[in-house]
Amino acid sequence: MRGGGFGHGRDAVLTGVDLTVRPGEVVAVRGPNGAGKSTLVRGVLGLCDVQAGEVRLFDVPRARFRDWHRVGYVPQRHTVAGGVPVTVRELVSSGRLSRLRAWQRFGEVDRCAVDCALEGVGLAGFDRRLLTELSGGQQRRALLARALAGDPELLLLDEPTAGVDAASQRVLAATLAGLAETGAAVVVVVHELGPLAEVVTRTVTLPGMGAPC
Numbered sequence: 001m002r003g004g005g006f007g008h009g010r011d012a013v014l015t016g017v018d019l020t021v022r023p024g025e026v027v028a029v030r031g032p033n034g035a036g037k038s039t040l041v042r043g044v045l046g047l048c049d050v051q052a053g054e055v056r057l058f059d060v061p062r063a064r065f066r067d068w069h070r071v072g073y074v075p076q077r078h079t080v081a082g083g084v085p086v087t088v089r090e091l092v093s094s095g096r097l098s099r100l101r102a103w104q105r106f107g108e109v110d111r112c113a114v115d116c117a118l119e120g121v122g123l124a125g126f127d128r129r130l131l132t133e134l135s136g137g138q139q140r141r142a143l144l145a146r147a148l149a150g151d152p153e154l155l156l157l158d159e160p161t162a163g164v165d166a167a168s169q170r171v172l173a174a175t176l177a178g179l180a181e182t183g184a185a186v187v188v189v190v191h192e193l194g195p196l197a198e199v200v201t202r203t204v205t206l207p208g209m210g211a212p213c
């Protein structure tokens with residue numbers, strides 16, 4: 001992004017953001033509550049208003065970008081289960097859908113990707129459970145598995161370690177390191193780096209209080 005300005009309606013949250021993330025990088029985005037970390041990530045995805053500047057994904061202006069299967073997103077909050085009795089496998093399988101062409105069925109490759117993602121976050125034995133029956137930390141891991149199942153080349157994670165125990169944070173760190181080794185770019189919003197310190201290659205700190213970055 002160049003000169004990125006992001007906000008909500010007319011309210012500006014971030015101005016003048018210049019940030020380039022390259023393949024193989026694991027970039028941590030930090031800053032105080034309300035600094036605009038989620039707004040930045042959502043701005044990349046077009047989920048909040050881009051008020052100024054330009055965002056390009058894989059060198060394509062975001063407005064013209066269509067290859068969303070290349071991008072994974074783990075939101076900070078989720079309402080995916082909101083009243084719908086979805087199993088962990090169904091949730092994680094939905095991460096493959098953007099990879100399928102209109103005429104393609106969910107096949108063996110897709111099932112393997114889902115199994116692999118479940119295993120990668122330590123939820124292999126939970127696939128038939130309802131998402132609502134999982135603890136908060138397990139639900140966050142299921143959301144991560146959904147993003148991983150799509151084999152993203154750019155993965156954006158919004159506070160994936162919040163409410164997640166130390167052992168699971170170490171698993172997450174190893175998973176992100178493995179992904180970056182394949183050449184994927186990772187952007188992760190975090191308050192405390194914890195085990196992620198081992199894999200983060202660069203930290204971007206948002207100053208907060210509406211100050212330019």
Ligand SMILES: Nc1ncnc2c1ncn2[C@@H]1O[C@H](COP(=O)(O)OP(=O)(O)OP(=O)(O)O)[C@@H](O)[C@H]1O
Nearest residue numbers: 008011013031032033034035036037038039040076
């Ligand atoms: N949907 C929304 N509509 C209007 N304002 C919003 C919306 N979401 C966030 N904001 C405002 O944007 C500002 C930045 O919020 P954001 O969630 O990006 O901060 P953050 O750095 O991720 O904070 P935290 O560490 O608490 O998660 C805050 O002042 C917040 O009130």
